[in-house]
Amino acid sequence: MANVEVNDGNIEKAIKALKRMLQREGILKEIKRRSFYEKPSERERRKQREARKRRLRAERRKQASGRD
Numbered sequence: 001m002a003n004v005e006v007n008d009g010n011i012e013k014a015i016k017a018l019k020r021m022l023q024r025e026g027i028l029k030e031i032k033r034r035s036f037y038e039k040p041s042e043r044e045r046r047k048q049r050e051a052r053k054r055r056l057r058a059e060r061r062k063q064a065s066g067r068d
Contacts (some may be wrong), residue, residue: 002027 002021006014022028038046 002018002020004014004021011043019028
């Protein structure tokens, strides 16, 4: 659960911080994804695409740390 404190009545800044926090946690993407029905075949393709993305990101990190 995301919590944001409002300091000095600055609601705009608190809303901006909340949106940033939700985006970082992936909640906005999850809400958008769940707003419509996703066929099982599409779900499987999405999961494979996400796994590929995670794998490539991990390889890039591994290569970057090897260069140091």
